[in-house]
Amino acid sequence: MALDTDRRRQLHALKLKSLAETYLGISLSDLNGTEDGAIGIKRHDNCVTAVILAEERCSRAVGVAMAAATQAKADVIHIFAKEEASSLASAAELFRTSPTVWELNDRVATVAVASDPTSKESTDVDPELIAVLEAADLDVVYEHGIVAGEIRGLEVARIESDGEEQRIAVGVGAHDREAFALLHGGMPSGEALLRVTETVRFHRRAGAEPHPLNRLNAERWLRSQLIGSPQKIGATVLSSASPPTARRSLKETIPAVAYGRMAEGNQVVVVCTIGIDLNLIAFGAQARMYTDPEAQLIFVVPERDAHPLLKAMVEKLMVPAELIAIDDDWRDWKSSGSLA
Incomplete structure (x- = not known):
C-alpha cells in the first residue's frame, strides 16, 4: 500500500x-x-x-x-x-x-564523481519534411536529435523515423500523435498540419480563454516571444537551443533555452521559465556549459516570478550571470523580427 x-x-x-x-x-x-x-x-x-x-x-x-x-x-x-x-x-x-x-x-x-558534459546529437533530417513544417508556418526546433514543429512554443508535429523512412507525425504530445495517426493515417501531411494548427493557434494566443493548449509549456512560449523580440533583453538575434538534458515528455516542465548574440556583439545563452523554479539557476548554468561555456548567461522570468532568492542564487555562480524580469504581459508582445 x-x-x-x-x-x-x-x-x-x-x-x-x-x-x-x-x-x-x-x-x-x-x-x-x-x-x-x-x-x-x-x-x-x-x-x-x-x-x-x-x-x-x-x-x-x-x-x-x-x-x-x-x-x-x-x-x-x-x-x-x-x-x-x-x-x-x-x-x-x-x-x-x-x-x-x-x-x-x-x-x-x-x-559522487562529476560526469562529463553530454555530447550533442547530430540531426540528419529530410529537408523536404522541414519545408513542409515551414510551409505550415511552424517554428522548427531541434533538441537532442528531435526535430519538431511548434506554435508559440507548443509542439504540434515532429519528424519521426522507423529506421528506413522519415515522416511527419502530427499531434500535441505522443498520445495525440498516436491517436491522430490511427484516425487520419492516410491524410497528407500538409492537410493534417492545417487541421491541428488551426485549433492550436485559436487557443494559444494572447487574450484567449483558459485552455490546456495555452497552459502547456508556457516557458517555451516565452522563449518564442523572445526569439521574435530579442531587443526586449538587449539581444539582436536569438534562436532555440537544446537544454542540457532532454525533456522526457511534453508535460515535463523544464526551462527553455535560446542562443544568440547581444547588441554588443557577444554570444549569449538565455534561459526562460514561468513561475518560481528553484532549480532555474543550476539548470541555466549547465545550459551555458552545454551550449557555449564562454557565452554570457541571462535568466528571463516575468516580473512576478523574479523572487529575491533567485537573484541571490545567481550571485553564487562561479561565472557571472544576470536575471532579467520582463513584463507580466509578455504574451501580448508583437514580434519585431530578429536583427541580423
Missing part, C-alpha cells in the same frame, strides 16, 4: 537524520521532510551546514540545496542523492560554494 504524504515526509526526514549522523558526524537541529526528500540544517559555532536528501525528482536537487543554503546562509552544503548523482556533481561545481554530492546505493553513500 502506498504511503500517505505525511508518513513519506517523516521517513525522508528520518533517513536524512541517519545519513548526516553516519557520514557527516553531525546531528541536524532543523530538519524537515518533503515529498521529494528532506532538508536539514546544522548551526555550529562558526559554521552553518545544509544537508539535502533527494529521493524523488533528483535532477532538481542542486537548485533545492542552493536555495536552502542561501536562506540559511550555509557555509557547507551536502546532497545525498538516490539517482543522477554524477550529473548533480557536475552542476554543483558551477557554484562558488560547491555542494558535496553523495551517491546513495541503498543505505551506503559514496562521494
Whole structure:
C-alpha cells in the first residue's frame, strides 16, 4: 500500500537524520521532510551546514540545496542523492560554494564523481519534411536529435523515423500523435498540419480563454516571444537551443533555452521559465556549459516570478550571470523580427 504524504515526509526526514549522523558526524537541529526528500540544517559555532536528501525528482536537487543554503546562509552544503548523482556533481561545481554530492546505493553513500558534459546529437533530417513544417508556418526546433514543429512554443508535429523512412507525425504530445495517426493515417501531411494548427493557434494566443493548449509549456512560449523580440533583453538575434538534458515528455516542465548574440556583439545563452523554479539557476548554468561555456548567461522570468532568492542564487555562480524580469504581459508582445 502506498504511503500517505505525511508518513513519506517523516521517513525522508528520518533517513536524512541517519545519513548526516553516519557520514557527516553531525546531528541536524532543523530538519524537515518533503515529498521529494528532506532538508536539514546544522548551526555550529562558526559554521552553518545544509544537508539535502533527494529521493524523488533528483535532477532538481542542486537548485533545492542552493536555495536552502542561501536562506540559511550555509557555509557547507551536502546532497545525498538516490539517482543522477554524477550529473548533480557536475552542476554543483558551477557554484562558488560547491555542494558535496553523495551517491546513495541503498543505505551506503559514496562521494559522487562529476560526469562529463553530454555530447550533442547530430540531426540528419529530410529537408523536404522541414519545408513542409515551414510551409505550415511552424517554428522548427531541434533538441537532442528531435526535430519538431511548434506554435508559440507548443509542439504540434515532429519528424519521426522507423529506421528506413522519415515522416511527419502530427499531434500535441505522443498520445495525440498516436491517436491522430490511427484516425487520419492516410491524410497528407500538409492537410493534417492545417487541421491541428488551426485549433492550436485559436487557443494559444494572447487574450484567449483558459485552455490546456495555452497552459502547456508556457516557458517555451516565452522563449518564442523572445526569439521574435530579442531587443526586449538587449539581444539582436536569438534562436532555440537544446537544454542540457532532454525533456522526457511534453508535460515535463523544464526551462527553455535560446542562443544568440547581444547588441554588443557577444554570444549569449538565455534561459526562460514561468513561475518560481528553484532549480532555474543550476539548470541555466549547465545550459551555458552545454551550449557555449564562454557565452554570457541571462535568466528571463516575468516580473512576478523574479523572487529575491533567485537573484541571490545567481550571485553564487562561479561565472557571472544576470536575471532579467520582463513584463507580466509578455504574451501580448508583437514580434519585431530578429536583427541580423
